[in-house]
Amino acid sequence: MKLASRMREIAPFHVMELMARAAAMEAAGRSVIHLEVGEPDFATADPILRAGQEFLRGGHVHYTPALGLPQLREAISGFYRQRYGIDVPPARIVVTAGASGALMLALGVLVDPGDEWLLPDPGYPCNRHFVRLLEGRPVSLPVGATSNYQPTAEAVSASWGMKTRGLLIASPANPTGTVIDPRTLAELAGIVANRQGSLVVDEIYHGLTYGTTATSALSLGEDVFVINSFSKYFGMTGWRLGWLVAPQRHVREIEKLAQNLYIAPSTLAQQAALAAFSPETIAVLEERRREFEARRDLLLPGLEQLGFRIAAKPQGAFYVYADSSELGADSQVLAERLLDEAGVAATPGLDFGDNAPRHHMRFAYTVERGRLAEGLERMRKLFA
Amino acid sequence: MKLASRMREIAPFHVMELMARAAAMEAAGRSVIHLEVGEPDFATADPILRAGQEFLRGGHVHYTPALGLPQLREAISGFYRQRYGIDVPPARIVVTAGASGALMLALGVLVDPGDEWLLPDPGYPCNRHFVRLLEGRPVSLPVGATSNYQPTAEAVSASWGMKTRGLLIASPANPTGTVIDPRTLAELAGIVANRQGSLVVDEIYHGLTYGTTATSALSLGEDVFVINSFSKYFGMTGWRLGWLVAPQRHVREIEKLAQNLYIAPSTLAQQAALAAFSPETIAVLEERRREFEARRDLLLPGLEQLGFRIAAKPQGAFYVYADSSELGADSQVLAERLLDEAGVAATPGLDFGDNAPRHHMRFAYTVERGRLAEGLERMRKLFA
Numbered sequence: 230m231k232l233a234s235r236m237r238e239i240a241p242f243h244v245m246e247l248m249a250r251a252a253a254m255e256a257a258g259r260s261v262i263h264l265e266v267g268e269p270d271f272a273t274a275d276p277i278l279r280a281g282q283e284f285l286r287g288g289h290v291h292y293t294p295a296l297g298l299p300q301l302r303e304a305i306s307g308f309y310r311q312r313y314g315i316d317v318p319p320a321r322i323v324v325t326a327g328a329s330g331a332l333m334l335a336l337g338v339l340v341d342p343g344d345e346w347l348l349p350d351p352g353y354p355c356n357r358h359f360v361r362l363l364e365g366r367p368v369s370l371p372v373g374a375t376s377n378y379q380p381t382a383e384a385v386s387a388s389w390g391m392k393t394r395g396l397l398i399a400s401p402a403n404p405t406g407t408v409i410d411p412r413t414l415a416e417l418a419g420i421v422a423n424r425q426g427s428l429v430v431d432e433i434y435h436g437l438t439y440g441t442t443a444t445s446a447l448s449l450g451e452d453v454f455v456i457n458s459f460s461k462y463f464g465m466t467g468w469r470l471g472w473l474v475a476p477q478r479h480v481r482e483i484e485k486l487a488q489n490l491y492i493a494p495s496t497l498a499q500q501a502a503l504a505a506f507s508p509e510t511i512a513v514l515e516e517r518r519r520e521f522e523a524r525r526d527l528l529l530p531g532l533e534q535l536g537f538r539i540a541a542k543p544q545g546a547f548y549v550y551a552d553s554s555e556l557g558a559d560s561q562v563l564a565e566r567l568l569d570e571a572g573v574a575a576t577p578g579l580d581f582g583d584n585a586p587r588h589h590m591r592f593a594y595t596v597e598r599g600r601l602a603e604g605l606e607r608m609r610k611l612f613a
Numbered sequence: 614m615k616l617a618s619r620m621r622e623i624a625p626f627h628v629m630e631l632m633a634r635a636a637a638m639e640a641a642g643r644s645v646i647h648l649e650v651g652e653p654d655f656a657t658a659d660p661i662l663r664a665g666q667e668f669l670r671g672g673h674v675h676y677t678p679a680l681g682l683p684q685l686r687e688a689i690s691g692f693y694r695q696r697y698g699i700d701v702p703p704a705r706i707v708v709t710a711g712a713s714g715a716l717m718l719a720l721g722v723l724v725d726p727g728d729e730w731l732l733p734d735p736g737y738p739c740n741r742h743f744v745r746l747l748e749g750r751p752v753s754l755p756v757g758a759t760s761n762y763q764p765t766a767e768a769v770s771a772s773w774g775m776k777t778r779g780l781l782i783a784s785p786a787n788p789t790g791t792v793i794d795p796r797t798l799a800e801l802a803g804i805v806a807n808r809q810g811s812l813v814v815d816e817i818y819h820g821l822t823y824g825t826t827a828t829s830a831l832s833l834g835e836d837v838f839v840i841n842s843f844s845k846y847f848g849m850t851g852w853r854l855g856w857l858v859a860p861q862r863h864v865r866e867i868e869k870l871a872q873n874l875y876i877a878p879s880t881l882a883q884q885a886a887l888a889a890f891s892p893e894t895i896a897v898l899e900e901r902r903r904e905f906e907a908r909r910d911l912l913l914p915g916l917e918q919l920g921f922r923i924a925a926k927p928q929g930a931f932y933v934y935a936d937s938s939e940l941g942a943d944s945q946v947l948a949e950r951l952l953d954e955a956g957v958a959a960t961p962g963l964d965f966g967d968n969a970p971r972h973h974m975r976f977a978y979t980v981e982r983g984r985l986a987e988g989l990e991r992m993r994k995l996f997a
Contacts, residue, residue, distance in 0.1 A: 230723075230810065230836060231778075231809070232722050233721070233723055233747070235725075236869070239870060241865075242872050268675060272671070272673050273672050275672075278669055278672050281669050281881070282666055282669050286666075288656035288662050289657075291851045327875070329875055337746060338616050339617055340617055341617045342726060344617075355874075358873040359873070363748075466674070466675055467674035467675045467677065467877070467881065468879065469853075469875075469876075469877070469878070481625075482616060482620050484625070485620070485623055486620070488739075490713060490739075490746070491710070491853075494853070495881075497665070497879075
């Protein structure tokens, strides 16, 4: 029995080993401040929980259509109208098993073997593995602080080769928290369209922006695939629910793939998510957004005072991507030292690509401010 | 923007069109007996619902480990010990987003581009599409009533070619409901092992057998991938939860893929499923199993009296696969006629492969006996 070749190129999350180590330390009675986890500490918002409980009382947890509950697709469409002022018909909206499911469906209908896809580096590691799973070739597009860690029109034009078929970007981005400016976004869409390529935009951190708003690529017209999630702004991580917006003419193909790969997304998660757009829920989520902003405003200067360099201020998501080279030559070694000696867990750059990963770390502000302050204090003592 | 070539070979569920037509008829006030749906009519068993509600009260619906909740993996291991008397360590058990997730992970780590996989025909249509998604080549292995619609050792040996890398079988099977005999199962495992191939066994209908029991391929040793589900025997369709049992040495690779493709299965579904193995739940499920058996024993002779021919008696699942050629030259046309003229929906053979699909239909006994009897009566009048 031999394994598929792709598995040699699909990497584990390196942070998992660190997390296992942290868990072992905690089991042995040591305290660990968790700044490595890309999952907020909040419980699911009450109105969403109540909707889930209400639905469970009936007990009829049967399959929904593969594209999702019609009323949820309507609700998402309404959210685009209300929040963005854009018209996204429900027929273009596909409810999915997390943003992961949305990514699989978009790339499943787009990526042919040997196709090259441009992916900003640093970036979310799963993206390149989805491309690889489908026998495409992920191509790293290095991005730096001078362009706010977002691809430029020039870089995409220059990197677009004979076999390039697509560009996958994220805004706000993981691990950098940066937001692409609307002009650049429009330029990128134009470049991709001119080359008959496909543009996939990961908007899963939309809603979590601080002092700015993120433009949806859906405002640029129909020829774009947009991925979104109920996990981040809506705080529904463990429910595993997201959505994909696709060009209308490709929805039938996406439906075929969704039927075959998933049957349908979780019924219970969909029923609960119907409450995600109510004014009551949005009020809770907006309060949490302000809390995230306060956390960022505590963590970012604190890290800078320790000697980390944050070259582009994060405007969204819940991450700070910091240059750690003043504090250690290798961020992997530094991360281990921070954990072992200070009881602070953070993610080394290795998980985010090949672009100077040994010089960077990602800190997540997914824990309350008291814990952030305690983590900063522990590091201060270590570096003193 | 061009779509991936694979999409030309990934077929929709043909029955969906029929279901849309049935829904339109019902919206117009006509009554339809649904014998096309592979989903039982039962609500989720009470103890499982209660466990879900209890968990929701806490509200902490966060991610679980990618391989699933440790206590659920333990519980599944306990189920194998108790029900089958076999030792399957929790470390070999991977909790997944439905059996669909299990199939993706198993084939994701096994299928290389160009690899050929043998799949019994008729069979569950998604299987070949998963192989195709991963750029493998699904090869139809025709099976007939003389071998109980299961592959024989001779047929697998004869069909195994230079590029064949695996065999994927199901017992009880969909659409035929037949169970493979233990001797044949062991022979098939031997043939696959001798050829350094991989054996994947779909056991999602285990537990739903009538007057017989199904042997788990896990009793044959560690070198097999077994797929199972909480959707069928455990009646948790819309929760989207299943599991994969893999050889221990491959679990690390499967974990990598699971992290990247799914992050984790639904937390809520996993918490609820912890109640799936309790004596109280099993008592409910066994009562439902007896009800399925009674439904089969009503539907099967009823169909035979109408002129359908059932060449191999279904021993499990909730389907009757019937030769319809006495009643119509083309089962697709017949299915449309049954729906339009008698208000009875059933699935034409086209959804299950290339092996005489126009001569067969699948009837699901997923509705109560009164509805089954009414469906039979409507067909009797139509054919009278």
